[in-house]
Amino acid sequence: MKHLYFSLLLILFLSACSKRAEEPVYVIGVSQCSDDAWRTKMNQEMERELIFQPQMQLHIRQAMDNSELQCVQIDSFIREGVDLLIVSPNEAEEVKPAVTRAFEAGIPVVVADRRVSGDKWTAFIGGDNVAVGQLMGEWLCGLQEEFEEVNVIEICGLPGSTPAVGRHAGMMDRIRGCKHVHIVGSGMASWFKLDAERVTDSLLLLYPEANVIVAQNDQMAQGASVAARKNGRKMKIMGVDGISGPGGGIDAIVEGRIDVSATYPSRGDMVIQTAAKILAGEPFVRDTVLQTALIDAQSAKPIMLQADIMDHEIETFYALQNKMLHLGDEYEMQRIIIYGLVILVGLIVMIAVILFQVYEYRQRVRKEREINETKLAKQQHQLEKITAELALSRAQQQHFTEEHFMQRLEEQIDLRLSDPMLDVEKLAVEMGMSRTGLYRKVKAATGQSPVELIRHIRLHKAQQLLRSTDATVQQVAYEVGFSAANYFAKCYKEEFGISPTEDCKKSQPRTPNA
Numbered sequence: 001m002k003h004l005y006f007s008l009l010l011i012l013f014l015s016a017c018s019k020r021a022e023e024p025v026y027v028i029g030v031s032q033c034s035d036d037a038w039r040t041k042m043n044q045e046m047e048r049e050l051i052f053q054p055q056m057q058l059h060i061r062q063a064m065d066n067s068e069l070q071c072v073q074i075d076s077f078i079r080e081g082v083d084l085l086i087v088s089p090n091e092a093e094e095v096k097p098a099v100t101r102a103f104e105a106g107i108p109v110v111v112a113d114r115r116v117s118g119d120k121w122t123a124f125i126g127g128d129n130v131a132v133g134q135l136m137g138e139w140l141c142g143l144q145e146e147f148e149e150v151n152v153i154e155i156c157g158l159p160g161s162t163p164a165v166g167r168h169a170g171m172m173d174r175i176r177g178c179k180h181v182h183i184v185g186s187g188m189a190s191w192f193k194l195d196a197e198r199v200t201d202s203l204l205l206l207y208p209e210a211n212v213i214v215a216q217n218d219q220m221a222q223g224a225s226v227a228a229r230k231n232g233r234k235m236k237i238m239g240v241d242g243i244s245g246p247g248g249g250i251d252a253i254v255e256g257r258i259d260v261s262a263t264y265p266s267r268g269d270m271v272i273q274t275a276a277k278i279l280a281g282e283p284f285v286r287d288t289v290l291q292t293a294l295i296d297a298q299s300a301k302p303i304m305l306q307a308d309i310m311d312h313e314i315e316t317f318y319a320l321q322n323k324m325l326h327l328g329d330e331y332e333m334q335r336i337i338i339y340g341l342v343i344l345v346g347l348i349v350m351i352a353v354i355l356f357q358v359y360e361y362r363q364r365v366r367k368e369r370e371i372n373e374t375k376l377a378k379q380q381h382q383l384e385k386i387t388a389e390l391a392l393s394r395a396q397q398q399h400f401t402e403e404h405f406m407q408r409l410e411e412q413i414d415l416r417l418s419d420p421m422l423d424v425e426k427l428a429v430e431m432g433m434s435r436t437g438l439y440r441k442v443k444a445a446t447g448q449s450p451v452e453l454i455r456h457i458r459l460h461k462a463q464q465l466l467r468s469t470d471a472t473v474q475q476v477a478y479e480v481g482f483s484a485a486n487y488f489a490k491c492y493k494e495e496f497g498i499s500p501t502e503d504c505k506k507s508q509p510r511t512p513n514a
Contacts, residue, residue: 025055025056025057026055026084027057027059027080027082027083028056028057028058028082028084028085028086028272029059029061029080029084029085029086030046030058030059030061031062031063031073031074031086031087031088032060032088033062033067033070033088033089034062034063034064034065034090035062035064036191037241037243037245037247037248038217038241038243038264038266039062041245041266041268042088042112042113042267042271043060044268045266045267045268045271046058046086046269046271046272047268048268048269049268049269049272049273050272053272053276056272056275056276059077059082061073061076061077065158065190065191067090067091068094070089070090070095070098071094071097071098074095074098074099074101074102075101077102077107078101078102078105078107083107083108083279084107084109084279085102085107085108085109085110086109086110086271086275087102087109087111087112087116088112088114089111089114089116089161089162090158090161091158091160092114092115092117092160092162093117093160094160095116096116096117096118096120099111099116099120099121100118103120103122104120108123108279109122109123110122110124110125110278111123111124111125111126112125112126112271113125113126113163113266114126114161114163115162122278123278123285123286123287123288124286124287124288125267125274125288126288126289127265127289128166128289128290129162129165129166129167130166130167130169130170130173131292132170132240132262132264132292133166133167133169133170133171133173135170135292135293135294136171136174136214136238136262137170137171137173137178137181138174138294139214139238139260139294140152140175140212140214140238141174141178143181143212143236147180147211148180149180149182149209150180150181150211151182151184151207151211152181152184152210152212152213152214153183153184153200153203153204153212153224154168154183154186154187154213154214155189155196155199155213155215155216155220156186156187156189157190157191158188158190158191159188163216163264164216167216167240184207184209184210185203187199187200187202187203189220189223191216191219191220192219192220192223193219193220193222193223194223195220196215196219196222196227197223198227200224201227201231204227204228204233210233211236212237212238213225213228213235213238214237215237215238216239217240217241218240218241218243218248218252218258218261219239219241219247221237221238221249221252221261222239222249222257222258225252225257229423229424229451232483232487237257237259238259238261238262239252239260239261239262240262241263241264242261242262242264242295244303249295250295253296253297254301255436255439256297256439259296259297260295260297261295262293262294262295263294264290265290267290270288341353341354402445405431405441405445406446408431409427409442409453412427412431413427413454414457414461417457417458417461417480417481418478418479418480418481420481420482420483422454423451424454427454428450438450455491458480458481458482459480459492459495459496461479461480462476462480462488462492465479465480466500466503466504467503467504473485473500473504476488476500477489488500489501
């Protein structure tokens with residue numbers, strides 16, 4: 001990492017401060033099929049790589065998951081005469097004619113992510129969707145230790161797209177020999193979270209025996225997770241992409257919303273590197289298949305931390321680039337001023353002026369440094385004082401805050417105990433917290449998740465009612481917020497080791513024999 005950092009710093013310095021001959025500028029047309037998190041990540045990777053390829057300009061257009069619109073945009077790039085075209089097809093066969101027209105017009109075409117059939121393209125860089133599907137199947141086969149029968153609901157992407165076709169085919173090929181794995185239902189959600197939530201909600205009603213969901217991307221996996229929680233179903237959920245950052249699959253794994261994700265690298269940097277080689281007439285790899293891997297809860301957190309570090313480094317690089325460019329502008333201006341002085345007053349006057357300016361500059365820098373150091377010392381002292389006061393205040397309030405937080409939380413749960421729709425989202429709103437913040441605070445205080453705490457309180461309230469009233473098991477179940485008596489009985493037995501009916505009988509006094 002250090003070597004990369006200093007190498008990039010040197011390149012930025014030399015590119016900003018050295019005078020070099022004008023380089024040719026290549027216009028690169030980028031046709032993205034959509035504007036999701038995965039595409040955004042790929043676009044950012046391509047734009048960052050332009051730091052090393054200043055002779056290239058990107059014009060990015062995205063087709064909003066519309067193959068017809070994407071063909072129109074590709075034809076527009078052809079008419080504009082771009083030097084190279086990067087295409088991530090929405091649907092392979094529908095977009096293929098436009099890709100062919102660009103290739104036959106003499107424009108090099110780099111196909112990224114999703115393949116198009118035939119050979120009318122210059123280079124391909126993307127993942128192996130069949131391999132991703134096989135990894136999904138491998139995970140399903142490995143669930144035998146947890147489930148005697150693995151009953152799977154599959155949430156698919158856009159019909160006809162190569163990822164949807166390849167991932168399904170790979171998964172089916174891998175599970176063919178696993179007799180305990182069954183695909184009980186499937187639905188199309190076109191890669192969107194809300195569509196996946198709606199489709200999964202219907203499928204869960206149709207297939208109550210389902211205990212696992214596999215979705216062909218992380219957004220659909222998160223939508224399926226919302227539907228499962230809404231229906232009170234605890235299920236194993238897998239997605240694909242493994243993107244870090246807010247709303248990405250890695251965050252979803254860390255927060256417990258999905259269980260695993262298969263990585264599907266975007267490698268926008270490699271796409272730009274290949275494009276640069278093609279334009280420069282250098283050798284390049286025509287067909288590059290990116291590898292995939294499985295991310296689970298154990299590996300997600302280190303990956304997320306590493307991604308945060310990389311994002312911070314990239315922000316630092318951009319800041320340095322801006323500073324170096326500014327220094328380059330100042331250098332050019334000073335050079336022009338010096339040349340003017342040579343013409344106007346001659347060599348001797350020019351040297352005197354330069355020496356005087358250098359002296360003044362150093363004096364000004366020295367004085368400004370002294371002033372800044374004094375201000376910094378004062379600010380540091382104030383910061384230390386504020387930090388000490390804040391630490392004392394937090395220490396005094398911490399005990400009160402934690403104790404009253406749990407008291408208020410339990411009061412909120414008790415107030416809505418009979419509401420079967422009470423969930424973590426509503427509870428977080430009432431507590432004035434985010435869902436993630438509530439989860440972490442409850443977990444730290446009780447060792448349970450908010451969902452587990454709600455169920456725990458409901459079941460103990462139910463036990464109290466069964467032992468102290470004449471209410472039936474069904475009445476008690478409804479009273480404590482269970483919408484199904486059978487599910488209530490199952491949870492009750494898991495909590496107390498005895499069914500509610502048996503517990504009720506044990507608590508009733510026996511009539512002595514006559």
